[in-house]
Amino acid sequence: MTRTNPIFRVPLSSPDITDVERQAVMEVLNTPNLSMGPHYQAFEKAIADYVGVKHAIAVSSGTSGLHLCIRAAGIQPGDLVLTTPFSFMASTNAILYEKAVPVFVDAEAVTGNIDPQQLIQAADDLMSGGKAAERWLPKKGAERHGDLKAILPVDVFGQPAEMDAVAEIAKKYHLTVIEDSCEALGAGYKGKQAGTLGDMGVFAFYPNKQITTAEGGMIVTDDDGAAEMMRALRNQGRAPGDTWLQHSYLGYNYRMDELSAVLGAVQMSRLDELLAKRAQVAAWYNQRLGDLPMVEIPEVVATTTRMSWFVYVIRVSPQIDRDGFIHRLAEAGIPARPYFAPIHLQLYMMEMFGYQPGEYPVTEDLGNRGIALPFSSVLTEDQVELVCEVLGDLLTD
Numbered sequence: 001m002t003r004t005n006p007i008f009r010v011p012l013s014s015p016d017i018t019d020v021e022r023q024a025v026m027e028v029l030n031t032p033n034l035s036m037g038p039h040y041q042a043f044e045k046a047i048a049d050y051v052g053v054k055h056a057i058a059v060s061s062g063t064s065g066l067h068l069c070i071r072a073a074g075i076q077p078g079d080l081v082l083t084t085p086f087s088f089m090a091s092t093n094a095i096l097y098e099k100a101v102p103v104f105v106d107a108e109a110v111t112g113n114i115d116p117q118q119l120i121q122a123a124d125d126l127m128s129g130g131k132a133a134e135r136w137l138p139k140k141g142a143e144r145h146g147d148l149k150a151i152l153p154v155d156v157f158g159q160p161a162e163m164d165a166v167a168e169i170a171k172k173y174h175l176t177v178i179e180d181s182c183e184a185l186g187a188g189y190k191g192k193q194a195g196t197l198g199d200m201g202v203f204a205f206y207p208n209k210q211i212t213t214a215e216g217g218m219i220v221t222d223d224d225g226a227a228e229m230m231r232a233l234r235n236q237g238r239a240p241g242d243t244w245l246q247h248s249y250l251g252y253n254y255r256m257d258e259l260s261a262v263l264g265a266v267q268m269s270r271l272d273e274l275l276a277k278r279a280q281v282a283a284w285y286n287q288r289l290g291d292l293p294m295v296e297i298p299e300v301v302a303t304t305t306r307m308s309w310f311v312y313v314i315r316v317s318p319q320i321d322r323d324g325f326i327h328r329l330a331e332a333g334i335p336a337r338p339y340f341a342p343i344h345l346q347l348y349m350m351e352m353f354g355y356q357p358g359e360y361p362v363t364e365d366l367g368n369r370g371i372a373l374p375f376s377s378v379l380t381e382d383q384v385e386l387v388c389e390v391l392g393d394l395l396t397d
């Protein structure tokens with residue numbers, strides 16, 4: 001988006017890798033087991049123990065994890081999934097892979113998470129044959145079949161969605177809840193771990209996440225049947241007891257390799273340290289930006305008993321040209337990004353489902369005003385100071 005190619009003075013994001021990680025990866029490289037060895041199971045156990053679930057299933061990415069959850073939930077072509085347009089594209093794409101229909105519910109303005117009141121209304125409306133049912137459910141006699149099957153909330157920016165409300169509406173209509181916690185490993189909701197608040201949850205380990213495996217993801221669940229199915233699907237559809245060339249299901253190669261897994265296991269042993277460092281960086285930003293005019297800083301709500309800072313996203317007031325502002329930051333050596341771009345306004349979403357600008361006003365407003373600032377656990381107070389100085393100068397220009 002920037003025409004110039006400036007040398008940035010701070011990194012937009014950065015993994016936090018130490019000699020312990022480097023050595024662990026080197027040791028695995030010196031063994032013959034680069035896939036399906038002991039390390040993916042050790043990493044699975046570390047996550048299962050940390051968040052307190054029966055099953056953790058390591059996969060090749062957060063996106064493939066979400067896709068396996070959609071498969072395990074039995075979602076068929078034409079089925080509906082209630083989800084949010086204020087997210088990273090992957091949460092919706094996982095639904096589209098099975099030719100199911102994402103039905104969007106707008107975000108609420110404080111956290112950017114799915115709006116619980118509107119979620120309840122949307123589910124009630126679909127189930128009672130209201131307007132939403134007319135738009136989304138197949139008409140009588142139509143070739144397309146489909147039912148409302150699931151809710152896929154996202155823990156946006158590391159802050160859990162209002163999961164009690166999600167659980168209540170899911171229970172009322174027997175819906176599966178798939179929690180996209182790809183941005184929220186370690187976050188707490190009313191004292192409970194993010195990722196464990198629905199039937200299945202997914203974490204992601206791309207290099208900008210709280211912990212990284214380079215590429216990778218992890219599904220967590222207490223559901224024995226779903227876990228068995230997802231373990232089979234990630235490994236080319238091999239059910240327990242199948243031989244290497246026997247495939248009970250149409251599966252995928254969504255396995256996590258051993259180099260990623262050992263990296264993840266070491267990172268996991270440092271999770272509390274990494275989250276504390278990220279919280280410190282967020283606090284440095286809050287101190288410096290809290291009183292700036294025309295800037296809103298992120299708000300942590302009372303239900304978030306532990307924030308797992310993934311990004312630091314400010315909102316500028318509507319009179320500021322956000323994209324121009326990001327460009328000027330870049331020219332001053334500070335990288336920044338709009339975050340998120342509303343999913344319903346991606347071209348293929350508008351073409352596939354007829355979504356229009358204006359349909360999800362809160363999502364669009366957040367999408368228009370949000371700026372992700374440089375953020376990671378390796379950022380120093382001096383670097384934060386520099387970002388805030390440049391930002392303050394540009395605002396008072």
Ligand SMILES: *Cc1c(COP(=O)(O)O)cnc(C)c1O
Pocket residue numbers: 061062063064087088090091154180182183204205206216217
């Ligand atoms: C990072 C992320 C994912 C998964 O990303 P991968 O790159 O596939 O690991 C999914 N949903 C959200 C909201 C994310 O931020």
